[in-house]
Amino acid sequence: MIPVTTLTEHFETWLRESREQSGDFIVALIDKILAGAAVLSASDIHFQPGRNGIEVRFRIDGVLHILGCLPLEHSGQIAARLKVFAGLLTYKVDVPQEGRVRSGRIEGVAQEMRISSAPTLFGERIVVRFFSPENQCQSIESLGFEKPVQQYLHEAVARRSGAVLIVGPSGSGKTTTAYALLRELAYCRETTRSIVSLEDPIEHAIDGVAQIEVSSRPDSGGTEHGEKFRTLTLDRMLQYMMRQDPEVLMVGEIRERRTAEAAFQAALTGHLLISTFHGGSAVESIGRFLELGIEPFVLRSSIAVLLCQRLLRRLCSCSEKVEQQLEIRLQGKNLTVQHYFEPRGCPCCGGTGYAGRIPVSEILPLENEEIARAILERRATGTVQLLAQEQGMTPLVDNVVRRIETGLTSPLEAKRVLGH
Ligand SMILES: [Zn+2]
Known part of the structure; x- marks a missing residue:
């Protein structure tokens, strides 16, 4: 029987590959998560900071799936990286912001997306919403x-x-x-x-x-x-x-x-x-x-x-x-x-x-x-x-x-x- 790759396994692979890559770990990981979400037809990605870390979730066919957790200390870096894509102000962390990313701006992601941030108790919550591709x-x-x-x-x-x-x-x-x-x-x-x-x-x-x-x-x-x-x-x-x-x-x-x-x-x-x-x-x-x-x-x-x-x-x-x-x-x-x-x-x-x-x-x-x-x-x-x-x-x-x-x-x- 062919082994079924679960969403958690995908996430573990992205983590491992990002660590092995030279350069910034967060930059590499965010790229992989965004590209992965596009491949898996996710409509939204959530980065939700909480007491135990940043939960990464994908919404696929309307259902929210938890892929894994990242250490809370990366919260600022993750938020900053995603806010840059959407042209948002990285130094403003206490107000909600929203911006759009045109397709093709991120490698491997040929879809338009909207990135929004909101200040929460444990850091900025970032949600990425993909607009369905034109051909769909x-x-x-x-x-x-x-x-x-x-x-x-x-x-x-x-x-x-x-x-x-x-x-x-x-x-x-x-x-x-x-x-x-x-x-x-x-x-x-x-x-x-x-x-x-x-x-x-x-x-x-x-x-x-x-x-x-x-x-x-x-x-x-x-x-x-x-x-x-x-x-x-x-x-x-x-x-x-x-x-x-x-x-x-x-x-x-x-x-x-x-x-x-x-x-x-x-x-x-x-x-x-x-x-x-x-x-x-x-x-x-x-x-x-x-x-x-x-x-x-x-x-x-x-x-x-x-x-x-x-x-x-x-x-x-x-x-x-x-x-x-x-x-x-x-x-x-x-x-x-x-x-x-x-x-x-x-x-x-x-x-x-x-x-x-x-x-x-x-x-x-x-x-x-x-x-x-x-x-x-x-x-x-x-x-x-x-x-x-x-x-x-x-x-x-x-x-x-x-x-x-x-x-x-x-x-x-x-x-x-x-x-x-
Ligand atoms: Zn099946």
Whole structure:
């Protein structure tokens, strides 16, 4: 059997090689950690100082893994080395800073990244966030949704007006989906549309889209150091851009009332609006908009598409089938799985049993008259949820069960993401 290289073993190798190399140990080690994170498709690296040292962690497919620990005395050097990459002030250790590293600036790392620092009790905590490489920018097909959902998303972007909202908690992949929709519109050969996107921050340049970097936090002046000041707030920029003859508007995320109002206004006046919103379920997000103070008739007439999603880790091909029924409780609902697959671990998946992620979703049928009436009457979330299911909405958890039975993910992973 081929030995499985675990993340800890990778880390030990980098440590040994850095020690053996001539020159600065920390410089060599940081280079290896950054290059290693890129190879292992980590989305974030954490250097977290604590009582027992600096914990080095990688987030891979949404899950945080501890690789190892470095002596606390290196804390200053590690922070300084990483801050230099991002053009941050190394001598300022008592204020948070944030900066961006363009791709290619670090040897062996062809990815853009954002480096942020924050003062903590035991030293500066540094987090490196990788932006997904441009060539991984996905189309609707490659997102991994089931065929009917893909079709639904294609129809969504073919619209001329209304709001297309992708809902989910943080880390649910909603931004990736929104970007795929934007790319679909930008690269559409048949029709040229005037597309404007307001982002915080801009991750990739997309040809054919006027991308504007704004601050999605109202009244914030951006960070003190590092990147340029972002004084343009989303809601104001959105209102301003309406004078620039847009047909499609993308708003990175709706977080507060003023942006929500401006966005729905755009959707109601003949623009296609694409955005994301934080929420646990499609129905719950309606309740949250009402709480923000948006009138139900505005929601009723402006939202055209409401899709809620989650990301689950995809089982590697090394998984094993278990021919047994399983009772599983997800989001307070008891469900039965006819058979399932368990993660094993092989060199391909670094011993984790998983490789990549797949989305699961639910779509609220807003065109349904009874659901529309329930929204207008401000019915309770639970009531609307039951009604939506009666009217044919397949809830997210039922779609998860299907994903488990087809071996795309495991019961354990479903529980991790959705809770009991
Ligand atoms: Zn595997």
